[in-house]
Amino acid sequence: MVEKAKISSSQLWLLLFTNVVATGVLFVPAVTTLKGKQDAWLSIAVVATIFGLLTAIVISSLAKRFPRETIMDFSISLWGRVLGKIVGLLYMFYFIHSTGIIVRQFGEFLVTAFMPETPLEVFNLVLVILAASAVRNGIEVIVRMNQFVIPLILIIFLGLIVLGIPDWQPEELLPMLEKGWGRVMEASLTPVFWRSQIALTLMLIPFLNNHQETRISLIKAVLVIGFILTVETMAAIMIFGNELIVNYVFPTFYLARYISIFEFVERLESLIIVVWVAGVTVKVALWYYCAVLAAAQWFQLKNHKPVVLPIGVLVLYFSVFLFANTREIVEHLSTQAPFLGLFFTFVVPALLWLTAIIRRQGGGKVG
Amino acid sequence: MEKHAISLDLQENRWEIQAIFENCSDLVIREFSIGAETAVKAMVVYIDGLVDIKIANQHLFKSLMVDIWETPVAENINQKNVAALVKDRLISVGELKESRQLVELADNVLTGEMALFIDGQDKAFLLGIKKWDQRAVEEPATETVVQGPRDGFTESLRTNTSLIRRRIKTTRLKFEAKKVGLLTKTDICIAYIQGLVPDELVEEVRQRISRINVDSILESGYIEELIEDEAFTPFSLINKTERPDKVAADLLEGRVAIIVDTTPFVLIVPATYPQMLQSPEDYYIRSIFSSFIRILRFVNLNVALLLPSLYVAVVTFHQEMLPTPLLLSIAAAREFVPFPAFVEALVMELTFETLREAGVRLPRPFGQAVSIVGALVIGQAAVMAGLVSPAMVIIVSLTAIANFTIPTVAGYLPIRLLRFPLMFLAATLGLFGIMAGVMAILIHLCSLRSFGVPYLSPVAPFSFRDFKDMIFRFPWWAMFTRPRLVGYKEPARQDFHQRPRKPEPRTRESSGDKHS
Numbered sequence: 074m075v076e077k078a079k080i081s082s083s084q085l086w087l088l089l090f091t092n093v094v095a096t097g098v099l100f101v102p103a104v105t106t107l108k109g110k111q112d113a114w115l116s117i118a119v120v121a122t123i124f125g126l127l128t129a130i131v132i133s134s135l136a137k138r139f140p141r142e143t144i145m146d147f148s149i150s151l152w153g154r155v156l157g158k159i160v161g162l163l164y165m166f167y168f169i170h171s172t173g174i175i176v177r178q179f180g181e182f183l184v185t186a187f188m189p190e191t192p193l194e195v196f197n198l199v200l201v202i203l204a205a206s207a208v209r210n211g212i213e214v215i216v217r218m219n220q221f222v223i224p225l226i227l228i229i230f231l232g233l234i235v236l237g238i239p240d241w242q243p244e245e246l247l248p249m250l251e252k253g254w255g256r257v258m259e260a261s262l263t264p265v266f267w268r269s270q271i272a273l274t275l276m277l278i279p280f281l282n283n284h285q286e287t288r289i290s291l292i293k294a295v296l297v298i299g300f301i302l303t304v305e306t307m308a309a310i311m312i313f314g315n316e317l318i319v320n321y322v323f324p325t326f327y328l329a330r331y332i333s334i335f336e337f338v339e340r341l342e343s344l345i346i347v348v349w350v351a352g353v354t355v356k357v358a359l360w361y362y363c364a365v366l367a368a369a370q371w372f373q374l375k376n377h378k379p380v381v382l383p384i385g386v387l388v389l390y391f392s393v394f395l396f397a398n399t400r401e402i403v404e405h406l407s408t409q410a411p412f413l414g415l416f417f418t419f420v421v422p423a424l425l426w427l428t429a430i431i432r433r434q435g436g437g438k439v440g
Numbered sequence: 441m442e443k444h445a446i447s448l449d450l451q452e453n454r455w456e457i458q459a460i461f462e463n464c465s466d467l468v469i470r471e472f473s474i475g476a477e478t479a480v481k482a483m484v485v486y487i488d489g490l491v492d493i494k495i496a497n498q499h500l501f502k503s504l505m506v507d508i509w510e511t512p513v514a515e516n517i518n519q520k521n522v523a524a525l526v527k528d529r530l531i532s533v534g535e536l537k538e539s540r541q542l543v544e545l546a547d548n549v550l551t552g553e554m555a556l557f558i559d560g561q562d563k564a565f566l567l568g569i570k571k572w573d574q575r576a577v578e579e580p581a582t583e584t585v586v587q588g589p590r591d592g593f594t595e596s597l598r599t600n601t602s603l604i605r606r607r608i609k610t611t612r613l614k615f616e617a618k619k620v621g622l623l624t625k626t627d628i629c630i631a632y633i634q635g636l637v638p639d640e641l642v643e644e645v646r647q648r649i650s651r652i653n654v655d656s657i658l659e660s661g662y663i664e665e666l667i668e669d670e671a672f673t674p675f676s677l678i679n680k681t682e683r684p685d686k687v688a689a690d691l692l693e694g695r696v697a698i699i700v701d702t703t704p705f706v707l708i709v710p711a712t713y714p715q716m717l718q719s720p721e722d723y724y725i726r727s728i729f730s731s732f733i734r735i736l737r738f739v740n741l742n743v744a745l746l747l748p749s750l751y752v753a754v755v756t757f758h759q760e761m762l763p764t765p766l767l768l769s770i771a772a773a774r775e776f777v778p779f780p781a782f783v784e785a786l787v788m789e790l791t792f793e794t795l796r797e798a799g800v801r802l803p804r805p806f807g808q809a810v811s812i813v814g815a816l817v818i819g820q821a822a823v824m825a826g827l828v829s830p831a832m833v834i835i836v837s838l839t840a841i842a843n844f845t846i847p848t849v850a851g852y853l854p855i856r857l858l859r860f861p862l863m864f865l866a867a868t869l870g871l872f873g874i875m876a877g878v879m880a881i882l883i884h885l886c887s888l889r890s891f892g893v894p895y896l897s898p899v900a901p902f903s904f905r906d907f908k909d910m911i912f913r914f915p916w917w918a919m920f921t922r923p924r925l926v927g928y929k930e931p932a933r934q935d936f937h938q939r940p941r942k943p944e945p946r947t948r949e950s951s952g953d954k955h956s
Contacts, residue, residue, distance in 0.1 A: 081901075083901075083902075084901070091955050183872060187872070188757070188869075188870060188872065191869070195869070197874065199869070199872075199873075199876050203876055203880060203883065206880065206883050206884075207883045208888075210883065210886070210887035211887075213886075214883060214886040214887045216900075216901075217886040217894065217896065217901055218879075218883055218899035218900065219900075220884055220900040220901065220902045221886070221899060221900050222882075222894070229925045258480065271642075274580055276875055308651075343758050343760075343761050344761070344871075345869045346871070346872070347872065347874070347875045348875075350872060350875040350876065350879065351875065351878075351879055351882075354879045
């Protein structure tokens with residue numbers, strides 16, 4: 074193994090929580106409401122959760138069968154050296170590419186909503202440098218950083234929801250299931266894709282110190298994420314209504330602008346962004362780490378540190394040149410990204426799992 | 441220096457000693473005879489100022505030269521029996537060793553032992569009657585408490601170990617002695633409680649100390665920098681204290697203390713950052729109040745670190761965050777200030793740091809003059825001249841006061857330092873810059889370890905059990921376990937169910953019975 078580290082089961086689900094929620098709260102409500110209208114929250118609460126549970130089962134079964142290997146290793150032992158190496162290479166590029174997109178998303182968000190006069194590259198650069206320093210120090214540091222960041226995210230999130238309650242208009246959620254489940258299913262693509270990001274666990278399997286509880290912690294992650302995103306989307310719909318919400322790229326951010334405490338504490342959005350920086354740093358660091366680990370394993374390095382810099386440069390490159398503007402990102406996130414993502418987070422793992430079942434491989438030496 | 445054996449001839453020994461200690465004017469050599477007709481020549485060697493001359497007079501010189509005549513043995517002393525007689529009957533000193541090597545003997549003489557040579561013996565006696573002028577046990581200057589013991593460590597290793605031993609009266613408390621430093625040969629002592637402390641930890645401490653190869657150790661700070669886990673960090677990875685009660689408490693948690701001679705500062709490993717925000721007094725006052733104080737300290741930690749940079753960021757980039765009335769008054773105050781907020785903040789913070797440094801090193805009367813200059817000239821005059829805004833003065837003072845609430849030096853030094861890069865980030869990237877800086881600090885803190893224990897534990901990695909002694913301080917009857925990462929060898933600390941309960945109300949009959 075490239076690194077010696079231990080992740081406990083509670084650390085795992087907290088990590089996955091931040092991984093999904095950090096960017097999920099920003100992007101999921103608007104994109105889902107665009108298609109699902111007032112029923113968008115059902116896509117998140119029901120469809121995405123069911124799918125998320127499915128992903129959790131696939132991943133935890135693989136983890137049980139190959140407790141000491143990442144997907145880079147067991148794809149080789151299941152599908153042979155050539156095909157396995159190709160799969161590994163694809164995953165490596167997927168991780169680098171996704172890290173770039175995540176960095177871009179957040180940089181874009183900061184420029185649009187926060188500091189329009191600062192060039193995007195500055196934010197991207199700072200974020201990549203921060204993440205790189207975390208990645209260099211290894212997965213344990215990312216995990217611990219996350220434990221520090223989670224309370225911050227929760228406090229801000231709860232504050233946002235609770236303080237918005239006076240402005241809620243529950244009738245905005247009606248009529249329920251106006252166009253039936255068809256529209257709900259249609260809208261659920263983005264939330265499903267977001268939830269399936271828990272598949273990053275595929276790269277962390279060897280670090281988990283309690284394989285008995287992997288499934289439980291994945292399921293926990295799926296449910297808690299579902300709860301948070303559902304509440305968030307419902308709140309956004311109830312405050313803005315499904316007509317207005319689609320005009321905002323980042324409705325959550327405007328929720329913050331809505332809040333006023335005693336007409337003294339107002340315009341809290343800057344504070345909220347600041348806290349999000351923390352969450353997104355963790356998320357970027359995690360994806361970046363997976364990319365680095367994948368590269369290190371693919372090239373069969375003993376240490377992951379030499380690849381941190383080259384991959385950082387690639388990530389920065391993707392983050393700056395992949396898209397021209399915010400519209401393109403939203404476009405990508407609502408059309409191509411989910412399919413690309415689901416291929417890597419669900420389809421390939423599920424096929425690997427089936428192969429393992431058929432060929433009875435991976436004795437499930439639960440360690 | 442080659443290894444000399446002690447010669448049978450006293451004169452030869454004398455020449456050797458004189459050669460070794462050439463030009464050492466503090467060396468004293470005194471020759472005399474023991475006994476009458478068959479008198480045996482003897483010689484005493486010591487360093488003036490390091491031995492207790494009163495005890496030497498009373499129990500060595502007087503008993504060998506005067507009192508000996510009142511004892512029956514005096515008559516038949518000769519070269520054969522003299523050594524045994526001297527050792528068993530004549531010298532009434534507790535600590536007595538023998539030495540056969542001149543070099544080893546010289547080393548011991550240098551630590552303050554008195555060497556007694558007797559003619560015809562190829563060995564010398566070493567009497568442990570060390571005494572030198574030293575400071576009495578006083579209240580520690582760096583960590584004062586309102587309630588709690590007032591004794592502090594001194595510069596003497598023995599006094600310090602005794603202060604700890606008086607608190608922990610068990611044979612499981614070990615003091616392992618070592619010598620470090622080629623020239624200073626400083627005594628150091630590794631203290632731990634066997635069975636509580638993880639064996640790997642003690643072994644690690646031993647190894648890291650034995651790796652040290654320097655010519656001098658003048659203070660425990662030398663040791664600290666030579667054995668810590670990470671060389672380049674503003675945070676201290678080793679706790680340092682002057683208080684024996686703190687050392688005792690840490691030993692009881694399963695930590696290791698390193699006591700260094702000639703300094704009152706004792707090192708404790710492993711250390712965590714949350715520990716540095718705690719004062720021993722937290723454990724002596726009522727738990728509710730100390731929990732309150734700890735929350736206050738935590739808030740102040742953030743104020744001390746972030747307030748100046750938040751001011752810079754808000755005034756420069758995010759004016760909209762302030763409520764309008766507040767924004768107006770700050771704008772009015774800043775109207776005539778010629779500098780941007782960052783320069784203003786930087787200059788004021790640097791001025792404050794300068795004033796503080798000037799005040800600390802000066803003799804007390806000058807120190808007061810410095811504070812007057814600081815308060816009146818810099819504070820008031822600068823504001824009146826329109827060079828800085830009153831708001832900035834308030835910010836600087838609040839930051840300083842908040843900084844002073846952190847109870848340990850190791851706790852507040854990094855905060856003082858990290859303020860400046862954060863201010864710079866605030867001036868360039870606003871709140872995002874501050875947050876990026878904070879995340880960088882967090883990543884750094886998360887990557888630190890002190891003797892294998894993560895520096896931010898029990899927050900990250902999270903340990904619910906250890907939160908009883910973190911932001912809150914639970915009452916002593918609820919302190920069931922030692923910290924998970926250091927005291928795991930004997931986690932249980934005490935019995936459950938020790939919460940004091942209201943006594944059963946005495947029934948009228950029984951109380952009546954007693955009195956009637």
